Amino acid sequence: MSRLKDLNVPVFWAEGHPGRLDREKWQIEVRGLCEKPAVFTWQHLKEMEKTIADARLTSVTRFSVRGKWGGIRVSDILDAVKPEPSVRFVRFWSVKGIYDTSIPLDIALREKTLLAYEFDGKYLDEDYGGPVRVLCPYLWGYKSAKSIVAVELMDHYISGFWETRGYSDEAEIEGGKVRDMNQGGRVRPIPDGEVIRFLDE
Numbered sequence: 001m002s003r004l005k006d007l008n009v010p011v012f013w014a015e016g017h018p019g020r021l022d023r024e025k026w027q028i029e030v031r032g033l034c035e036k037p038a039v040f041t042w043q044h045l046k047e048m049e050k051t052i053a054d055a056r057l058t059s060v061t062r063f064s065v066r067g068k069w070g071g072i073r074v075s076d077i078l079d080a081v082k083p084e085p086s087v088r089f090v091r092f093w094s095v096k097g098i099y100d101t102s103i104p105l106d107i108a109l110r111e112k113t114l115l116a117y118e119f120d121g122k123y124l125d126e127d128y129g130g131p132v133r134v135l136c137p138y139l140w141g142y143k144s145a146k147s148i149v150a151v152e153l154m155d156h157y158i159s160g161f162w163e164t165r166g167y168s169d170e171a172e173i174e175g176g177k178v179r180d181m182n183q184g185g186r187v188r189p190i191p192d193g194e195v196i197r198f199l200d201e
Contacts, residue, residue, distance in 0.1 A: 003120040004128045007181045009065050011127045014161060015098040018147055023123065023131040028115070032091075032153035035082035042131065045117065048072050053112040055137035056195040057144060058173055064195050065181040069135045070118030075109045077151065086155040092134050093150035101145050101160035103136060103171075112137050115148060138194045139171040175199075 011017075026042040051073050058064040074090065083105075090108040093100045107113060116135040117124055124130030129146030136144050142162045163169050175192045179185040189199040 002122055002125050002128065003067065004065065004124075007065055008185065009128065009181050010059075010061070010063060012061075013146070015094070015096060018095050018126060021095065021126050021131060021147060026131045028132060028148055028151060030077060030081045030151045030153075032151075033084040033087050033155060034078075034153050035084065036080070038081050040077065045072055045115070045132065048076060051076075051111075051114060053114055053116075053135060053137070055112045055135065057135065057137060057141050058178060058190070058195045059141040060167065060171075062177065063179040063181055063185070064190070067120045067182075068118075069112075069114055069116045070121070071114040071116035071132070071135065073111065074113045074115060074134075074151075075111075077115060078108070078153070081153070083153050084155075087153045089154045089157050091152040091154055091158060091160070092145040092148055093152070094145050095147040095149050097149070099145060099161045100158075101143050101163065102154070102157055103139065103143050107136065107138055110138060138173075140168075140173055142167060143171045 028040045031037045050070055053069045056064045056066045088105055089102045091102040114135040115132050117132045132148050133146045134144045159169055173193055177187050177189050180188045
């Protein structure tokens, strides 16, 4: 059982659970406005320098979970493909090509924005977006797309799956109460922005 399941983190796939996915054959295409488009296989990702981000994933449905997410910085992926100067947004596509979402380049380049494949030292399973998902703790969780198969570099913004259904394009985390899954779902208040601390600490 995964640590996320141990913490009773909700499992939710807007476009339907993908079922079992083959980690060893996983690949992510990086395309769009870049000099060196590339396909990163699971083996490529494992050979790259791993970053551990101690961070919280916070859902717009008002739960938050903290752990040590392991993976590759999106900035390292972009360094490898050499984005063109016109790039302003990074778009992520989930398996099946139904779910997509975009974030500004400056947020994609932050140190804790990852293509994550681990949580607390264990590989992510399909329930929680494995083999590889986005971790972007600076924004609501719907920007942290699951089971990534493509990354697209763009000079303009395109609303994604949830954004076209009324969710905020900016996805800035708003203060209020969330369930802290690390404390059994205890309801706690957060300030605006990335959830680093709670207001009742």
